[in-house]
Amino acid sequence: MATMATPGSGTTPASDLPTRLRTKPTGFALFWHQTKTSLASPTPYLTAFGIFLWFFTYWLLCEGLQLPRFVKIPGPVTIFSEWFSMNPTQGISIFTAEYYHHIAVSCRRIAIAFFLATAIGVPLGLLMGWSKKFHDYSFPILETLRPIPILAWVPLAILMFKGYETPVIFLATLASLFVTTLNTMLGVQSIDEAYFRAAGCLGAKKWDVFRHVVVPGALPYIFTGLQISIGVAWFSLVAAEMVSGDFGLGYLILSSYVNGVTVPMVIGMLTLGFVGWFTSIIVRMIGNRLMQWHVRALALQGR
Amino acid sequence: MNIAVPRMPGPGREGQPGANATGGPTRGQISIRNVTKIYDPEGVNVMAVDNCSMEIAAGEVCMIVGPSGCGKTTLLNAIAGFHSITSGEIYLDGELLCGPGKPKAEQGADRIVVFQHGALFPWMTLAENVAYGPMVQGKLRKREAIEKAFHMLAEAGLGDFGGKYPGEVSSGMARRTEIVRALINNPKVLLLDEPYRAMDALTKSIMHESLLEVYDRTKVTIFFITHDLDEAIFLGDRVHVVTTRPCKLKKTVDVTLSRPRNYQALSSEEFRLLVEEINGAVHEEAIKAFQSGEREMA
Numbered sequence: 279m280a281t282m283a284t285p286g287s288g289t290t291p292a293s294d295l296p297t298r299l300r301t302k303p304t305g306f307a308l309f310w311h312q313t314k315t316s317l318a319s320p321t322p323y324l325t326a327f328g329i330f331l332w333f334f335t336y337w338l339l340c341e342g343l344q345l346p347r348f349v350k351i352p353g354p355v356t357i358f359s360e361w362f363s364m365n366p367t368q369g370i371s372i373f374t375a376e377y378y379h380h381i382a383v384s385c386r387r388i389a390i391a392f393f394l395a396t397a398i399g400v401p402l403g404l405l406m407g408w409s410k411k412f413h414d415y416s417f418p419i420l421e422t423l424r425p426i427p428i429l430a431w432v433p434l435a436i437l438m439f440k441g442y443e444t445p446v447i448f449l450a451t452l453a454s455l456f457v458t459t460l461n462t463m464l465g466v467q468s469i470d471e472a473y474f475r476a477a478g479c480l481g482a483k484k485w486d487v488f489r490h491v492v493v494p495g496a497l498p499y500i501f502t503g504l505q506i507s508i509g510v511a512w513f514s515l516v517a518a519e520m521v522s523g524d525f526g527l528g529y530l531i532l533s534s535y536v537n538g539v540t541v542p543m544v545i546g547m548l549t550l551g552f553v554g555w556f557t558s559i560i561v562r563m564i565g566n567r568l569m570q571w572h573v574r575a576l577a578l579q580g581r
Numbered sequence: 582m583n584i585a586v587p588r589m590p591g592p593g594r595e596g597q598p599g600a601n602a603t604g605g606p607t608r609g610q611i612s613i614r615n616v617t618k619i620y621d622p623e624g625v626n627v628m629a630v631d632n633c634s635m636e637i638a639a640g641e642v643c644m645i646v647g648p649s650g651c652g653k654t655t656l657l658n659a660i661a662g663f664h665s666i667t668s669g670e671i672y673l674d675g676e677l678l679c680g681p682g683k684p685k686a687e688q689g690a691d692r693i694v695v696f697q698h699g700a701l702f703p704w705m706t707l708a709e710n711v712a713y714g715p716m717v718q719g720k721l722r723k724r725e726a727i728e729k730a731f732h733m734l735a736e737a738g739l740g741d742f743g744g745k746y747p748g749e750v751s752s753g754m755a756r757r758t759e760i761v762r763a764l765i766n767n768p769k770v771l772l773l774d775e776p777y778r779a780m781d782a783l784t785k786s787i788m789h790e791s792l793l794e795v796y797d798r799t800k801v802t803i804f805f806i807t808h809d810l811d812e813a814i815f816l817g818d819r820v821h822v823v824t825t826r827p828c829k830l831k832k833t834v835d836v837t838l839s840r841p842r843n844y845q846a847l848s849s850e851e852f853r854l855l856v857e858e859i860n861g862a863v864h865e866e867a868i869k870a871f872q873s874g875e876r877e878m879a
């Protein structure tokens with residue numbers, strides 16, 4: 279068991295095994311152990327090399343060789359010197375307030391959209407997976423609406439809602455709602471029939487079954503769904519901000535392009551990548567916290 | 582070789598609720614009378630159980646042996662209340678579980694199933710799993726239930742594992758926990774559906790001894806499905822050989838091996854004679870099942 283290797287535990291007689299099983303490294307010991315394991319594995323080096331390779335290719339194409347198709351695209355040296363410059367020539371860097379305003383606006387929209395989509399999608403999906411009747415009512419509608427690309431909703435959203443904020447949030451919510459609902463429903467359907475039967479044998483009533491079997495049993499799927507859903511939310515948010523918006527990273531990208539300043543455009547793209555990655559890490563961390571059983575079982579399988 | 586088998590807990594601390602003054606068990610008597618079950622998938626009738634009758638005495642270990650796909654699980658599910666029967670009736674301690682006008686028995690904690698592939702809730706620790714029954718029935722508050730669960734797990738030699746999740750322990754421990762989870766409810770009947778099927782022979786023998794130990798102490802009625810003849814004779818008071826689908830009784834043999842039993846019984850002459858007596862019938866059905874290409878559905 280990987281978690282048992284506390285530094286300094288030395289050799290332990292077999293009779294101590296149960297006590298050792300109970301003590302897990304925590305705090306600094308755990309951190310130290312994880313860092314050591316991680317540095318001993320090829321993962322961090324491969325990652326570093328991968329990033330280097332990526333940037334090198336990028337640099338080579340745009341600035342090193344200056345190939346014909348790439349001359350209009352700012353290379354990494356230009357981007358990073360602008361990004362971290364106190365006085366950016368094209369208006370956007372980590373020292374400008376405007377940069378953070380765009381990020382904040384997009385993050386706020388994502389937070390609202392993701393919260394709404396989860397608050398509606400999870401209960402909806404649970405019900406659809408649990409009750410055959412409800413499934414029969416609602417599934418065909420979901421399946422008809424789901425394939426409609428989110429951009430096709432843009433005109434409708436603008437017609438329905440006033441201002442810049444609501445239509446954009448509506449579009450992001452809608453996109454992630456479908457993902458969350460569908461995954462939650464599949465999660466419930468994936469639960470082994472034996473768990474329902476076991477709960478019934480042990481005296482669980484309908485509501486107990488829902489709370490103690492349906493919800494926890496569907497959690498792994500729900501969180502897989504939420505990770506996809508937050509990605510989809512970003513995706514559709516940016517699309518919506520490009521069409522209708524006043525601020526936000528999507529707006530930054532498109533308006534920079536329209537104004538012919540390509541550096542902020544790429545900065546916006548890269549920022550989007552990092553922020554999106556960060557939000558999906560948060561979702562995964564919450565999921566792992568709620569599903570210790572799942573994490574531990576996977577850990578024992580060496581994953 | 583002397584394997585120390587940890588004691589499995591009995592139903593509560595209050596002695597033997599299942600025993601009367603003379604010491605014989607009084608609860609968990611099952612009558613299966615003329616039960617028929619026909620599945621109707623896609624309009625094609627599948628007769629899984631055909632006019633099957635058997636009497637299981639209170640405190641008996643009743644072993645059902647038959648080839649895969651013959652309808653054993655179907656019969657067990659009818660007793661547990663997982664699905665309806667087409668005709669016939671089933672009684673538990675003289676009370677109608679299912680029969681005319683009531684095709685499906687109610688599920689209840691008096692008949693607890695231990696499943697073929699195990700059904701501990703993976704999202705609860707072993708202790709929470711064991712505590713679940715009394716908690717959800719409102720018999721004990723959460724803290725008391727967990728406390729009792731830890732106590733019973735400790736009696737079963739699993740005291741150090743109460744805080745572990747099922748995914749973290751061996752299949753043998755998981756299966757043993759599942760039996761503790763059943764026993765904490767003080768059930769009338771344990772229904773076991775090939776619980777040791779996927780286990781290696783050595784783990785299986787430990788499971789057998791620990792189940793025997795549970796039985797010797799609790800005298801709970803056990804309805805045990807298997808296709809392993811040795812297992813059936815070693816554990817059972819009575820072995821029912823059933824036919825290939827549709828399931829009905831083919832042969833019943835009383836097991837005369839004395840209790841308490843241990844693994845040494847497996848090499849006794851008496852055991853060998855019993856195997857010889859039953860083997861023919863089982864083999865005949867196995868051939869029939871093979872030729873009809875019967876497949877089981879979990």
Ligand SMILES: Nc1ncnc2c1ncn2[C@@H]1O[C@H](COP(=O)(O)OP(=O)(O)O)[C@@H](O)[C@H]1O
Binds near residue numbers: 629652
């Ligand atoms: N839900 C079902 N619908 C239709 N047929 C079923 C169903 N469950 C089981 N059967 C059929 O009934 C027969 C008996 O199944 P089962 O009771 O699972 O057998 P066993 O437990 O003896 O292996 C098999 O032929 C199986 O295909």
Ligand SMILES: [Mg+2]
Binds near residue numbers: 650653654774877879
């Ligand atoms: Mg079966």
